[in-house]
Amino acid sequence: MPAASTAAALGGNRSARRRRRLTIVVLLAPALVIVGGALLIPTLNLLVQSFAQSLGYGQIGYDFTLSNYTSVLTDPLYRSLAMRSFGLGAVTGVACLVLAYPVAFYVSFRLRRGRNLALYLVVLSLFASYLVRLYAWYTVLGTRGMINGALMSLGIVDQPISIILFNRFSLFIAFVNIFLPFSILMLTSTMQNIPREIIDSAHDLGAGPVKTFTRVVLPLTMTGLIGAFAYTFILTSGDYITPALLGGASANTALANTITDQLLTQGNPPTGAAISFVMLVVFFVVYYLVGQLERFKGI
Amino acid sequence: MRRRFRIPWLLIITILVFVFLFAPILLVVLFSFNKTASLTFPFHGFTLRWYREVLSSPTFISSIWASVRVGLITVALTVVIGTLAALAVTRYSFPGRRALRTFLLLPAALPGLFMGMALLSVFSVAQVRLSLWTVTAGHLVYVLPYFFLVASTRLDRFDFLLEESARDLGAGPWTTLRRVTLPIIGPSLIAGALVAFSLSWDEVMITYFTIGNENTLPLVIYSTVKQSIDPSVNAVSTLLLLGSLIFLVGARRFVADLQQ
Amino acid sequence: MSDPSSAYLQIRSVSKAFGDSIVVRDFDLGVDKGEFVSLLGPSGCGKTTLLRMVSGLEFPDSGAILLEGKDITAVPTHKRPVNTVFQRVTLFPHLNVRENVEFGLRLRHVPKVEASGLVRDALELVQLPDFGERPVRTLSGGQAQRVALARALVNRPKVLLLDEPLSALDLQIRRELQVQLKEIHRELQGTFVYVTHDQEEALSMSDRVVVMDKGCIIQACAPEELYRAPGSMFVASFVGSGNVWPGTLVEHDGPVSVVSVDGVSLRGAKAPDAETGDPVAIVLRSEAIQLHPASTNGLPDGLCKMRGTVATVLFVGPVINYKIDVGGQRLTASRPSWEDQGGLREGSDVVVAWRPEDAPIVRDLAACAPVAPCEVPSEKRTK
Numbered sequence: 001m002p003a004a005s006t007a008a009a010l011g012g013n014r015s016a017r018r019r020r021r022l023t024i025v026v027l028l029a030p031a032l033v034i035v036g037g038a039l040l041i042p043t044l045n046l047l048v049q050s051f052a053q054s055l056g057y058g059q060i061g062y063d064f065t066l067s068n069y070t071s072v073l074t075d076p077l078y079r080s081l082a083m084r085s086f087g088l089g090a091v092t093g094v095a096c097l098v099l100a101y102p103v104a105f106y107v108s109f110r111l112r113r114g115r116n117l118a119l120y121l122v123v124l125s126l127f128a129s130y131l132v133r134l135y136a137w138y139t140v141l142g143t144r145g146m147i148n149g150a151l152m153s154l155g156i157v158d159q160p161i162s163i164i165l166f167n168r169f170s171l172f173i174a175f176v177n178i179f180l181p182f183s184i185l186m187l188t189s190t191m192q193n194i195p196r197e198i199i200d201s202a203h204d205l206g207a208g209p210v211k212t213f214t215r216v217v218l219p220l221t222m223t224g225l226i227g228a229f230a231y232t233f234i235l236t237s238g239d240y241i242t243p244a245l246l247g248g249a250s251a252n253t254a255l256a257n258t259i260t261d262q263l264l265t266q267g268n269p270p271t272g273a274a275i276s277f278v279m280l281v282v283f284f285v286v287y288y289l290v291g292q293l294e295r296f297k298g299i
Numbered sequence: 300m301r302r303r304f305r306i307p308w309l310l311i312i313t314i315l316v317f318v319f320l321f322a323p324i325l326l327v328v329l330f331s332f333n334k335t336a337s338l339t340f341p342f343h344g345f346t347l348r349w350y351r352e353v354l355s356s357p358t359f360i361s362s363i364w365a366s367v368r369v370g371l372i373t374v375a376l377t378v379v380i381g382t383l384a385a386l387a388v389t390r391y392s393f394p395g396r397r398a399l400r401t402f403l404l405l406p407a408a409l410p411g412l413f414m415g416m417a418l419l420s421v422f423s424v425a426q427v428r429l430s431l432w433t434v435t436a437g438h439l440v441y442v443l444p445y446f447f448l449v450a451s452t453r454l455d456r457f458d459f460l461l462e463e464s465a466r467d468l469g470a471g472p473w474t475t476l477r478r479v480t481l482p483i484i485g486p487s488l489i490a491g492a493l494v495a496f497s498l499s500w501d502e503v504m505i506t507y508f509t510i511g512n513e514n515t516l517p518l519v520i521y522s523t524v525k526q527s528i529d530p531s532v533n534a535v536s537t538l539l540l541l542g543s544l545i546f547l548v549g550a551r552r553f554v555a556d557l558q559q
Numbered sequence: 560m561s562d563p564s565s566a567y568l569q570i571r572s573v574s575k576a577f578g579d580s581i582v583v584r585d586f587d588l589g590v591d592k593g594e595f596v597s598l599l600g601p602s603g604c605g606k607t608t609l610l611r612m613v614s615g616l617e618f619p620d621s622g623a624i625l626l627e628g629k630d631i632t633a634v635p636t637h638k639r640p641v642n643t644v645f646q647r648v649t650l651f652p653h654l655n656v657r658e659n660v661e662f663g664l665r666l667r668h669v670p671k672v673e674a675s676g677l678v679r680d681a682l683e684l685v686q687l688p689d690f691g692e693r694p695v696r697t698l699s700g701g702q703a704q705r706v707a708l709a710r711a712l713v714n715r716p717k718v719l720l721l722d723e724p725l726s727a728l729d730l731q732i733r734r735e736l737q738v739q740l741k742e743i744h745r746e747l748q749g750t751f752v753y754v755t756h757d758q759e760e761a762l763s764m765s766d767r768v769v770v771m772d773k774g775c776i777i778q779a780c781a782p783e784e785l786y787r788a789p790g791s792m793f794v795a796s797f798v799g800s801g802n803v804w805p806g807t808l809v810e811h812d813g814p815v816s817v818v819s820v821d822g823v824s825l826r827g828a829k830a831p832d833a834e835t836g837d838p839v840a841i842v843l844r845s846e847a848i849q850l851h852p853a854s855t856n857g858l859p860d861g862l863c864k865m866r867g868t869v870a871t872v873l874f875v876g877p878v879i880n881y882k883i884d885v886g887g888q889r890l891t892a893s894r895p896s897w898e899d900q901g902g903l904r905e906g907s908d909v910v911v912a913w914r915p916e917d918a919p920i921v922r923d924l925a926a927c928a929p930v931a932p933c934e935v936p937s938e939k940r941t942k
Contacts, residue, residue: 016618020391027387028399030380031443035403038440042417045424103316106309118313120551125320127494127547129501131517132536135524136323139330139533180320231408238410241504245524256412263416276416280409287408463616464649466636468663468714474637482653 043280050273068274078258078275085255086282088168089237092175093229096183099176100228104187105217119188126181134245137174141246170246171254175236183228190224191217223293230290234283255279324540331533349534359535362514366542369431369515370499373438377446377495380439382488385450390459400451407444411504414440419508429511437505442495449491453484486553493550497543516542567592567750568613568718573622574774575608582608584774584927586622590718590752595744597753597761600771601797606754609771610720613752614643626717642711643720646727648703650695656682656706657691663714681709684743701732708740712747721753725760737764758798762786770794773926780933788828788934791924792840801844802890805923808837815915823886826863827918839920847917848892850881852901853908862912869907885911 050068053061072078107118140147194217202212240256247253255275262272331350334343353359388400406414418437422429461483465475481488503517510518516539523532566589575583583605590596598606611617613624615636623632631639642663650659660681664674682688685705690698698706704724711719721740725733741764744751755761761768762782769779770793778790789795795803806820808830816830818841827841851858858864867885878893879900890911894900903909 024387024391024393027383031384031403031447032399034380034440034443035406038414038418038436039406042421043413045420046417049420099312099316099319102309102312106313110309121317122320124544124547125324127497127501127543128324129517129536129540129543131501131503131520132327132540133323135520135532135536136327138524139327140323177320177323180316184316234408235410238412240410240412241507241521245521256410259412259416263419269420272416273420276413280413283409458647458649460645460647460649461651463636464643464645464651465662466616467614467641467643468710469637469666470662471635471637474666479651483651 046273049269050277052270054268054270068270072274081255085237089233092236093232095176096180096232097229100183100187103184104191108188108191122181122184133178134242141170174242174246179232186228187224190221194220226290226293230286327533328537331537349531352531353534362516362519365513366500366516369435370496372435373442373499374492374496376439377442378492381443381446381450385447385454389451389454403447404444406440415505415508431513433509434506437509438499441505442498446491446495453487490550490553493546497546500542566590569625571623573619575619582774592750593748595751595766597765597768598771599761599768604771605774606771607722610722610754614641614720615639640717642714642716644707644711644724646723650703652695656693660710660713677713681713685709700728718750723755775927784933788919789921792921795842795921801842803840803842805840808833808835808839816920818920821887826915827920828916830920833922839922842919845891845893847913849912850892851910853910855910863915864910864912866910869903869905869909872905
């Protein structure tokens, strides 16, 4: 009888829908709990702390105050620190792009048989331990390290020079070395997404290699460029280990170190939290701008 | 047509960049075999002395063991949780799906500083004792987005009509997963797991914040370097490097391209 | 036509909507045991959705599906005695050919010895007897679909569903496989439901063709009837090549009806359900048009005749298509290319003629209007 069958059909439909919804929730729950729990909750906690009072020695008094933010935003020390960290991040980002672009271009458009090997090597360098590479630069640039040793044995200097270590230049070199592989990968990925036919069309319509590059390839790789810059900028500005190791022992080498210093040494979590949040805001602004630019470019 | 000799600028730059990327590491490896404790040329002769020191030192051994434990548990959890989430996001469509995918990739986009600090403050507020377990939690959050990316990318390419075929032939949902879906995406998942282990093995930032009294291998290197110039650090670093690379080479066997 | 209430496979008043759009609308169909039925229609007409509801991959919003009298509407896919050959190649890439074909058998714990015999028979049926140990990626498109067919048939399904299985293949392979499929159907005497948008495919293979549009059945009859006596303007345009000229019914004149197209009166087959003044169309199949040189006299009286000029001549291979300007319309006529063309070329004056009984007159029915029954009863169908 049609009535019973319709009910059966409806029942099958509804229970299938309910089962489906339940399945989705069950599948997603653990990941959401972890990312949400480990990211959202602690971030909220930090946010709350940044508006709290510091009672010294790591104690926190939960009365709302803006003093942390005001001191952070108005103190010229913090301001110059921020300038230095973000400035270094920006310079590193640009340097990585400058170096990565030719390599990515060569690997994507000129190399054919060696391409997979080249990319594999880049990936390898990406995973070859951040720390070890850092340490490697430490040894190269240090007072008893490679460069000094060479300079002294060549007789150029009598005493080891220390200006190449423990300053922003050494940080710069190390950062570029560490983040370059990632920029290369991002750019090659973008470039490989350009179908061969588009370039052929450009040639067909009369564009030589230079024009093809400036008018076709470059605009199409813009998103890759911006993305690579944003990622490098953010991870460099917020890095702790590299400044700690190569930048000197001071707490004022980079923002990350100041934050950690406030949190762990000075026993002033609210200030540390406030600085982190200012940093976080800058990062989200950067990512947001990147997202907007992507949409604007229509890619 | 006469071929002009054109300077292959791009090739030169590429080679120089590769040298720049690999030279420092290769130097460390080289000097881990150096007879003397110096870090300069000339090279004084081969020795395995530093390795012997490292491998007989209980600090190093226990830190390696700690890294292994944290890595294994992190990867085990990551594979399960990440695969389930990737299945949910690629197989079903629901409102907010794209936002969710972006959300799950978030921890990879932020410096380790934040996660380390954020986790630390939560642990202190909740009065959880810092230990290798808290480190594992931190590693889990850090590594999950990468694995999720690998798994979801593979599943994007997976034709779900294959699952419908299996059901059509009489396989229930579980059987389909076991006999069709997992065997087909398996290699990618293994590659992702190896990558995940490599990431955890090398992680130092979050570990620094969330660790208690023990040490993982990267942390040992970090603290040793901060304190003194100990030539055995070269050996330790090489061992660390070896670990990361073994997993990466292993991963390559399972996946044709590791590109995201 | 099979009575839906007693047929082997009954689809009763099935409807399905996705969001706001109704994809299948109150669909009623009965398929007899051993019948080869095609669902034919343009993209989006709901034919694939209907097929998926029979296989269990979708559930209807209302209505029922019965197999051998049992209600299977809510039964999940893996429990239905129905198998599908899909449009894309869905062979499992991690198993070889033999493992693919025996997949369904293994799930039902058929003993190894018996299973390998069945697999061998199935592969022989699709003419791939030595392919058992081959990896799937070495197969061509046609071979892969044949293996998919074997994989489905080896389970002896009560109904075999085919969702445009040949649409991705080259023309020659498609033609070969159509013939093979028809032979397999004859040998197994199975019940096949075939979905396609290619009317030639549907006409050549099926016992009955169900023409669909916008989720409804437009006409469900034997191929010959659809071709010679289409039930509506949609069917006439969709099935067979022809000139479908809209006009108005003028009168019925004995065995013939008269249609006025742009002021010209044309005679076609009697259209009993149309009344004077109704909007209708006359269907002139290209192959049914006779072409005579302009100087011809003495053509039989019953023929409807018009004068025109040949505009274009297209050699297509087996036929020659003539585009003729006649009475303000453009007419396409086909002639076998091996016949004497009578000297017709571009610019020639020509007389086109047809027998009224060869030119059906159809009404322009709305998509889901009630369907007229088939004239050719099931038993008289050509097998």
